[in-house]
Amino acid sequence: MSTPSETDLIKLANNIRQWAKELGLNDVGISDIDLSENREAIETWLENGYHGTMSFLERNGELRLDPSLLHPGTVRVISVRMDYLPEHARFASDLEQRDHAYISRYAVGRDYHKVMRKRIKQLGDRIAQEVESLNARPFVDSAPVLERPIAQKAGLGWIGKHSLLLNAQSGSWFFLGELMVNLPLPVTSDAIQENQCGECVACIKICPTDAIVSPYTVDARRCISYLTIEHEGSIDEALRPLMGNRIYGCDDCQLICPWNRHAEISPEPDYQHRAIWDDHSLITLFQWSEDEFLSHTAGSPIRRIGFERWQRNIAIAIGNASASEAHIAALQQPRQCVSDVVDEHIDWALQRQQQALSAATRKTARLIRSVRQGLPRDAD
Template sequence: MSEISSVDLVELTNNIKAWGRALGFQQVGISDIDLHQHEAHLQAWLGAGYHGDMAFMESHGMKRARPEELVPGTLRVISVRMNYLPPDASFAKHLNTPELGYISRYALGRDYHKVLRKRLKQLGEKITHALSHTAYRPFVDSAPVLEHAIAEKAGIGWTGKHSLTINKEAGSWFFLGELFINLPLPVDTPLEESCGSCTACLTICPTNAIVAPYKVDARRCISYLTIESDKDIPESLRPLMGNRIYGCDDCQLICPWNRYADITSEEDFHPRQVLHGQSLITLFSWSEETFLANTEGSPIRRIGFEKWQRNIAVALGNAPYSKAHMAILNARRGLVSDMVDRHIDWALNAQNTKRQALQSTLNRQQQRLIRAVEKGLPRDA
């Protein structure tokens, strides 16, 4: 590639940011590829086993912190963010209705991987059109990339104590994407970390997965348990999951900076009604064919029907006792797999325990009523 003047690089950078905004990204930043300061933290995290069964995290080793090893010739990373919070934020209320299935907000619309990757590719094509012989490669949570560290260096935001990227003007309800490129573009300035003494995300985490500021033990994280893990969910964690059947948003819901979160303009990220606020009974009743049809183009589809049923079985066990919950659990037993049946059996036991507790409460109330009536009767009655 022929030499490009610094003036031309500045102009190209300004154009890249303008093109990115026109493509629907709310922010575009540029970072260098020196991430060595994150290697020790990454190694310690892997060494502690916090990645759980996500073998791909360990197999790539330090490549995550070395962009030039992932894509030889890379000189800069263009980092982008795209908001996904819809105008109707009622999804948060579903946590207070245990009979409904709670799905992490990011997964209620179209698969963000597809949306962002397509736009990043278009951005790369615009750059190539402006400057031939440019080499680029887009990534959207699909390769060994330290996306939050890159976003931090690119001035998109800072890494919060929950390990997600936060922006003062936009909160954290946004997706990240990266474009590795072989141009020595001028880089942006990282933002100042602004979590201060706040520990709300650590306190609110249902399973205490945020074991220390900036350190998440994935093995306890509900997002990991419901999405990444292919195994039985540990029984000790099941009661803590509530009605969360796909992912968890608690650490974002509590974050003070999300008072300033921007609303998305992308219709693709608006909630699908077939997933939004549906009862656990309705979701658990789906056949595999219905599941595949209703999750087409959704990130939920990748967990598969078996894990979908496993997750909902746990939520039904956590739901208030009802004959309907017992009936659907019994009806689904033996239809999917041994793993699902084990979770159904746990849920049935949990429902039975609640039924017995409810019956005991009713019995005590009945006895108190009888005694009160007896005290008010005439002596010769």
């Protein structure tokens, strides 16, 4: 068809839902492009400096608020969801093992940008087979797109107090993507989900760095995901101990969310745990050369942070790990001269490890003396 009628568009919208499902996309909705109600909140967030060093968020403000400026001719946005929760997620074990790295679960598989963009493009190609006049463009975290407000308008969920999209049936373990189109498809406004966070503040309380400064507002400058992925340069010393063993991202606010009880394991092979992360002791990862880092993270979203941030993040995690001679030895190995920033964090971690080991040694000595003197073990 060249110029679809209203009836044709209704039928097409139904077909799009079916085609999306066949492509492995878990949910789809359609929204208009009026995002003006988000302007004030965005401007206030930027004025407060909550975007940190992400200066790109200061640019292209109008493009974010008007998709037709980003892709001329756009009148609707097809918003899609793809679940990513891997089998054997091992959340608790990885967070509790301080000598091992914790990697956000969205990043243990293949780079979602590539996986989703391909699927969304295939959806666009399928629509083009039906509508010759289609003008479409897929987006997955690659342009100034307000993906969560768009998804909310499309009925895929509501924005939770941690600022992520929540779905009553599926929680929040999913990626979002968009297909901007020039077709006046019927919007799915009847499917819009009411905010169901209620009085719950679990995500706010559990945040290790208190980055959720108020409901629905995140100060990226304190967020571990931002610090380990987006932020270049030195990380505030006051925040380093709070990061624990999280070397790439953080899932705490999602882990505690009661709506994630409903989340299902993703059947998508590309999102399953890669074998390379089966042995993820901090020392092993820290000893990778830059070539090894690039090789092991090929096809992974982790690769985009680069070797410097990788080394910086692991140095912090070793500083927070259990005190041991092995950790000190790893930190004292000849430096690869990555950068002064990495050296700064190594020095900090080395000092932490040495102080902790000295304290542990003194405690052991006191216990030995107490036993020898016949005193209670808890005596000083």
